[in-house]
Amino acid sequence: MVTATTTDTRQIVIQSLIRDRIPAQYRCGFPAYRALAPQHRAIKRCAKQWADDFSLSTTRGLYMFGAPGCGKSFLGCSILRRVIERGFFHAYYENTAKLAQEIRESWDLHRAGPSEREIMDSLLEADLVFLDDIGADPCGEWFQDRLYVIINEFEMAQKPLIMATNCTSVELRKHWPKNGARILSRMEGFADSVGAFPDQDFRGTPAQ
Secondary structure: OOOOOOOHHHHHHHHHHHHHOHHHHHOOOOHOOOOOOOOHHHHHHHHHHHHHHOOOOOOOOOEEEEEOOOOHHHHHHHHHHHHHHHOOOOOEEEHHHHHHHHHHHOOOOHHHHHHHHHHHHHHHOEEEEEEEOOOOOOOOOHHHHHHHHHHHHHHHOOOOOOOOOOOOHHHHHOOOOOOOEEEHHHHOOEEEEEOOOOOOOOOOOOOO
């Protein structure tokens, strides 16, 4: 946990990290989360409580499943924002499809940028990572291996992950024919569900 020397400096650091770590459309936090139905309000309470209780001794993560547009990404990033605001600065958002692209691009020896090892280490050294859109990633064996390493390392280190997916367990097993059972076992074994998301698309709906 990082402690800034003054309130002003701390706020500057926090706002900079929020801009760097969280996609622009998801930065508003819990006050802007669209709790349109009782299920949404219950899910929001669960997520906010988890974020408020988060500490470096937290070992269990969160698992979010629901249809596209139902609010998983916004909720996960609201958790990240709250955790960062509380001073836990080693918290990151990672879209799995983008992560796969970054790793693949790192193989180009003529391209400037971090190596695959540096990309993986930056995730594995974090205190909290939100892995979003699980199942939208390429289904090649090479990425299944990397995803398994990330999830397994967090479980072994007893560090929490926030994980979100549009896919059912059956769909994920088909998507990951090599490591699907092992990945799912770990995802479900050390993370708790925030509850059932209603099949309602938030996108384009005014905040309430």
